[in-house]
Amino acid sequence: MQCRLCGGVAVSFTTRDAEYDECVDCGYIGIEHGRIPEPSAEEARYRLHRNSFDDPVYRAWIDQYLDVAAPYIAPGGSVLDFGSGPEPVPARMMSERGFRMCIHDPFFAPGDSWRSREWDAILVHEVAEHLSLPGEIMAMLAGLLVPGGALCIRTRFPPADRKAFDRWAYRMDSTHVGFFPERCLGLLAARLGLEPALLESPDRAVLLKPRGHGMAFKQGKEPDILKR
Numbered sequence: 001m002q003c004r005l006c007g008g009v010a011v012s013f014t015t016r017d018a019e020y021d022e023c024v025d026c027g028y029i030g031i032e033h034g035r036i037p038e039p040s041a042e043e044a045r046y047r048l049h050r051n052s053f054d055d056p057v058y059r060a061w062i063d064q065y066l067d068v069a070a071p072y073i074a075p076g077g078s079v080l081d082f083g084s085g086p087e088p089v090p091a092r093m094m095s096e097r098g099f100r101m102c103i104h105d106p107f108f109a110p111g112d113s114w115r116s117r118e119w120d121a122i123l124v125h126e127v128a129e130h131l132s133l134p135g136e137i138m139a140m141l142a143g144l145l146v147p148g149g150a151l152c153i154r155t156r157f158p159p160a161d162r163k164a165f166d167r168w169a170y171r172m173d174s175t176h177v178g179f180f181p182e183r184c185l186g187l188l189a190a191r192l193g194l195e196p197a198l199l200e201s202p203d204r205a206v207l208l209k210p211r212g213h214g215m216a217f218k219q220g221k222e223p224d225i226l227k228r
């Protein structure tokens with residue numbers, strides 16, 4: 001099998017109820033292709049999510065992530081909440097923190113205008129595990145960051161032990177189709193030309209786009225505009 005994240009070779013293993021492919025190169029664990037839900041089934045499942053802005057427990061859980069990720073984003077910066085879901089609570093909470101938020105969701109906030117501009121940060125909060133084409137999507141998102149921009153990912157790192165993985169509650173959600181070990185996110189950053197500024201169990205990552213980019217910087221020459 002081919003890894004859906006990096007294109008490397010993936011080797012199958014079975015759990016009690018499904019088959020997964022683990023990438024030999026990057027460690028990404030993807031569910032067997034036939035278990036990826038159809039978009040209509042996926043949307044129906046998301047509509048069952050009850051994530052309310054008024055639920056203090058849910059808000060506290062989001063704050064846990066925003067507290068560590070927000071310092072990597074320019075104050076007042078423009079942030080895309082990618083895969084914002086039926087209730088864009090993280091976007092509202094980021095807005096309260098002074099960021100200029102836009103949301104996108106293929107089911108609940110469709111549209112393409114977000115693709116034609118660059119962002120100070122892109123929030124991928126509990127979304128990466130739902131992606132059927134994670135390699136393609138992550139590369140596209142990385143391409144939309146300004147230099148210094150942050151790709152802020154929250155997704156639960158899978159247990160390395162096979163028995164623990166078998167009974168791992170996070171994989172029981174039928175829309176969770178792929179999992180990123182910590183090492184996998186580090187390698188993903190390298191492949192996308194990003195720097196892993198934060199990689200922290202159980203579920204936190206911030207990948208930064210370097211500020212200096214392009215051949216002029218790499219060769220130690222200043223771009224003409226800086227010489228004046």
Ligand SMILES: [Zn+2]
Pocket residue numbers: 003004005006007008023024025026027028
């Ligand atoms: Zn891979």
